[in-house]
Amino acid sequence: MEKLRKLRPVLWFHLLVNVMVILFVTGASYYHIPLDGIKDTGIYLIHLLLLQTTVAGFIYFLSLNKWVFRVGFSALFLLYCGFSFWAYSQDLSITLPLVQSVLETKTDIAIDVITLPYTIFFLFAITALIFIHRKHGRIKPFNGFKLLVTPAALCIVLFFVLEEMRPGSLKNRLPYNLIGGLAEYYQKPELQLNKQIPDLSFKNDSIALVFVLGETVRADHIGINGYSRNTTPLLSEEDNLISFKKLFTNNTYTGASVPQILTDQDLETNEGVFTSLYSVLNKADFKTTWIGNQTLEKSFAPIANTNDEVILVDKFRSVFSFDKALDEVMLIPLDSILPSYYRQCITIQMIGSHWWYENRYTQEHRVFTPVIESKYIPSLTREQMINSYDNTIVYLDFFLNEIIERLKNETRPSVMLYVSDHGEHLGEEGKWLHAQGGEAAMNPAYMIWFSDSYIDRFPDRVTNIRSMKDARMNTDVIFYKTLSILGIDNSSF
Numbered sequence: 381m382e383k384l385r386k387l388r389p390v391l392w393f394h395l396l397v398n399v400m401v402i403l404f405v406t407g408a409s410y411y412h413i414p415l416d417g418i419k420d421t422g423i424y425l426i427h428l429l430l431l432q433t434t435v436a437g438f439i440y441f442l443s444l445n446k447w448v449f450r451v452g453f454s455a456l457f458l459l460y461c462g463f464s465f466w467a468y469s470q471d472l473s474i475t476l477p478l479v480q481s482v483l484e485t486k487t488d489i490a491i492d493v494i495t496l497p498y499t500i501f502f503l504f505a506i507t508a509l510i511f512i513h514r515k516h517g518r519i520k521p522f523n524g525f526k527l528l529v530t531p532a533a534l535c536i537v538l539f540f541v542l543e544e545m546r547p548g549s550l551k552n553r554l555p556y557n558l559i560g561g562l563a564e565y566y567q568k569p570e571l572q573l574n575k576q577i578p579d580l581s582f583k584n585d586s587i588a589l590v591f592v593l594g595e596t597v598r599a600d601h602i603g604i605n606g607y608s609r610n611t612t613p614l615l616s617e618e619d620n621l622i623s624f625k626k627l628f629t630n631n632t633y634t635g636a637s638v639p640q641i642l643t644d645q646d647l648e649t650n651e652g653v654f655t656s657l658y659s660v661l662n663k664a665d666f667k668t669t670w671i672g673n674q675t676l677e678k679s680f681a682p683i684a685n686t687n688d689e690v691i692l693v694d695k696f697r698s699v700f701s702f703d704k705a706l707d708e709v710m711l712i713p714l715d716s717i718l719p720s721y722y723r724q725c726i727t728i729q730m731i732g733s734h735w736w737y738e739n740r741y742t743q744e745h746r747v748f749t750p751v752i753e754s755k756y757i758p759s760l761t762r763e764q765m766i767n768s769y770d771n772t773i774v775y776l777d778f779f780l781n782e783i784i785e786r787l788k789n790e791t792r793p794s795v796m797l798y799v800s801d802h803g804e805h806l807g808e809e810g811k812w813l814h815a816q817g818g819e820a821a822m823n824p825a826y827m828i829w830f831s832d833s834y835i836d837r838f839p840d841r842v843t844n845i846r847s848m849k850d851a852r853m854n855t856d857v858i859f860y861k862t863l864s865i866l867g868i869d870n871s872s873f
């Protein structure tokens with residue numbers, strides 16, 4: 381009886397901690413489940429309680445040492461709050477794509493997702509944490525140690541029992557999904573690039589390719605692809621432009637899609653040694669230059685670095701700078717390097733239509749209104765989201781037209797190839813942004829423009845490309861088609 385009396389404050393403390401963890405972390409995985417009636421609600425309530433019971437076991441062991449609890453629990457609690465906010469507000473699942481985007485996405489892009497509600501949520505979480513630590517300081521953790529250690533261990537065992545019975549039922553929810561995503565991320569092998577490029581057959585023609593690597597542009601919002609809004613008034617005037625409506629990729633975020641587009645990696649293969657497009661071009665006597673309005677992510681930096689030269693617009697921009705440069709700043713280095721060698725490939729990596737849309741275009745390109753005013757998506761209407769997004773496409777139309785106009789001044793055969801890394805969700809199935817499945821994020825824009833001198837010189841190549849216009853294809857074709865446009869034999873890859 382005496383023992384039980386002493387145990388009471390410990391039990392109350394753990395009840396409090398677990399309620400807080402449900403509110404700030406685990407509850408987020410259940411918040412968006414559509415429930416119909418009392419039976420559904422009851423089942424998921426039991427599911428949540430079972431999941432929390434397994435978490436309670438881990439929390440108990442953490443709480444046994446004052447410093448482990450202060451440092452370890454606090455760090456984990458705040459880390460999880462960072463993710464649960466997105467699960468609560470946008471129903472995002474914490475999987476490998478999201479983990480990779482968070483770990484590799486540049487701080488300046490990441491800042492664009494921090495909103496006032498996010499800050500308020502965090503302040504509440506910190507307040508809850510201080511409250512928990514105060515209560516923890518008042519109990520003697522070793523009270524009834526022997527009595528609680530067995531039930532706590534059994535709670536942990538329950539996790540494995542339930543996972544055995546229904547694999548994934550707990551693993552796919554907070555807090556376990558983050559551990560799974562991190563484990564998958566760190567098990568992913570580093571990108572291996574092929575350094576021994578086989579001998580190629582090619583002719584030493586003068587030629588210029590501007591390879592524009594777009595960001596977050598879905599094919600069906602491009603005016604010339606038949607979108608109901610004319611988002612591409614300038615490009616629609618270009619007879620030498622071919623747009624491909626049906627390009628698909630499984631990779632819905634930059635870190636996965638860019639390495640696949642710029643190498644001979646196919647969509648089915650994740651491991652192995654791949655060949656960079658630029659290594660091949662260098663071997664074929666091209667001068668290769670990378671101009672980026674994004675800093676290089678770990679996943680594609682080795683590929684960008686196979687260029688002869690890398691120019692990054694944002695290299696010295698502070699991560700505290702909210703105003704990211706508009707893509708047009710890349711036209712300045714483009715102008716200075718375009719006439720520098722007889723065979724050239726210049727890659728331009730855009731920030732494109734990446735969230736937050738309002739930072740991606742000028743006032744002059746604000747064609748569709750009302751636009752988004754906040755960064756907190758649940759407070760915005762679908763109409764505002766689509767208007768702002770479409771304005772970024774109008775800006776893209778201007779930007780690509782600027783490049784085409786420059787290439788028209790070239791006497792040598794010239795090509796502009798534009799391909800976006802992935803698409804974007806605009807409210808389909810309640811989803812927004814990208815780094816998650818669904819066709820809206822898997823159908824990136826893809827178009828190629830040829831100069832008159834290119835068409836005169838290589839009519840067969842143009843006919844061949846034109847014949848693919850309406851074909852359904854995936855991003856595997858980009859590497860090979862780019863080489864064949866430049867007259868390089870691609871059969872050895």
Ligand SMILES: [Zn+2]
Nearest residue numbers: 596633634801
């Ligand atoms: Zn991207």
